[in-house]
Amino acid sequence: MEAEKKAISLLSKLRNELQTDKPIIPLVEKFADTDIWNQYLEHQQSLVSESDGKPRWFYSPWLFVECYMYRRIHEAVIQSPPIDDFDVFKESKEQNFFESQESIIALGTHLQELLKTIEDLDENNLKNEFFKLLQISLWGNKCDLSLSSGNTSSQKTNIINSLEQFKPFILVNDMEHLWSLLSNRKKTRGKGTVSRVDIVLDNSGFELVTDFILADFLLSSKLATEVHFYGKTIPWFVSDTTIHDFNWLIEQVKHSNHKHLSKCGVDWENYIKMGRWVYHDHIFWTLPHEFCAMSQVAPDLYAELQKAHLILFKGDLNYRKLTGDRKWEFTIPFRQALNGFHPAPLCSIRTLKAEIQVGLQPGQGEQLTASDPSWLTTGKYGVFQFDGPL
Numbered sequence: 001m002e003a004e005k006k007a008i009s010l011l012s013k014l015r016n017e018l019q020t021d022k023p024i025i026p027l028v029e030k031f032a033d034t035d036i037w038n039q040y041l042e043h044q045q046s047l048v049s050e051s052d053g054k055p056r057w058f059y060s061p062w063l064f065v066e067c068y069m070y071r072r073i074h075e076a077v078i079q080s081p082p083i084d085d086f087d088v089f090k091e092s093k094e095q096n097f098f099e100s101q102e103s104i105i106a107l108g109t110h111l112q113e114l115l116k117t118i119e120d121l122d123e124n125n126l127k128n129e130f131f132k133l134l135q136i137s138l139w140g141n142k143c144d145l146s147l148s149s150g151n152t153s154s155q156k157t158n159i160i161n162s163l164e165q166f167k168p169f170i171l172v173n174d175m176e177h178l179w180s181l182l183s184n185r186k187k188t189r190g191k192g193t194v195s196r197v198d199i200v201l202d203n204s205g206f207e208l209v210t211d212f213i214l215a216d217f218l219l220s221s222k223l224a225t226e227v228h229f230y231g232k233t234i235p236w237f238v239s240d241t242t243i244h245d246f247n248w249l250i251e252q253v254k255h256s257n258h259k260h261l262s263k264c265g266v267d268w269e270n271y272i273k274m275g276r277w278v279y280h281d282h283i284f285w286t287l288p289h290e291f292c293a294m295s296q297v298a299p300d301l302y303a304e305l306q307k308a309h310l311i312l313f314k315g316d317l318n319y320r321k322l323t324g325d326r327k328w329e330f331t332i333p334f335r336q337a338l339n340g341f342h343p344a345p346l347c348s349i350r351t352l353k354a355e356i357q358v359g360l361q362p363g364q365g366e367q368l369t370a371s372d373p374s375w376l377t378t379g380k381y382g383v384f385q386f387d388g389p390l
């Protein structure tokens, strides 16, 4: 109880600092990333020219203060042993999973039915199935909990039946490039060679299930021989996946009463045991840095990503970090916004929740603003935005 009281008082202090636009202060508790964070704060400070020279909550870049807020929430917890491994968002993440049960069962059933005949599917049918599961993973990204302020944001209807209806809302659709890349590699790779797809995960719960379904299909269709996942080391943007969420979800699926779903769970656990699915942790994902800084700030992670043949970046926050969260013109090419970040061919799979979008056709953004003024922030629109080999 003493520890809880302490954590709550630290959180109240944080809320007060935020609400009254106090200066951003350095982190105090020693943790793996404390020094890098404090260096970054100093760098932000050097950019401020006002009289007291301190970055403040209301006048600093949104990406930076938002990441800082989640890092400070974590600091309040690690300063309060013995509850220092407490995940303040655990309950809402689990609730999202349970509330999406029907939809999850429908997806598990769809996958298991598909796997029965996958060996006999011709090229065209395989491609159609690939596109379906990509779109499911895209719309799964609607279900994040930070946009809804931690309120329920589960998937209640069977998403498979809605794919055609949602298609007009895909603003950039590079799915064909993904297919060409993976199917050409499948045809030309020699026996025993690897095709590796890396997925930079976003939200736990329903979205993570859609990512697992896609990853299972990638192996079962032989479009990939290995899938590597990247999660967050600390609780992040409410619903983001940690190793605990990753393992918890597979356990839940495995112990489901539904035979198709529990089969999914058994298979997924086996993929992990066999090293065909690999989970990676790295503190870089919970730093405020944009991805073009990765090769300098986290060269080991950059080198790991370079081993992939394709990297899928899930979600809105990853898109903001890919593009530096800048006020780009809507028509600027995606590659230009990536600003030199190119560990391997990559694709952002993201529903739009923040006021940034690049790579649109001339006039497309203006047209959307006229017909649907909140198009950038509601999660109603989505993109598959690919940046191919250099």
Ligand SMILES: O=P(O)(O)OC[C@@]1(O)O[C@H](CO)[C@@H](O)[C@@H]1O
Pocket (backbone or CB within 6 Å): 066, 141, 144, 145, 146, 147, 202, 203, 237, 314, 315, 316, 317, 318, 320, 352, 353, 354
């Ligand atoms: O990355 P995700 O889960 O798709 O979205 C995270 C998000 O909801 O959090 C922020 C709002 O707090 C926005 O950047 C973004 O829309």
Ligand SMILES: [Mn+2]
Pocket (backbone or CB within 6 Å): 144, 146, 202, 203, 237, 239, 240, 315, 317
């Ligand atoms: Mn998220």
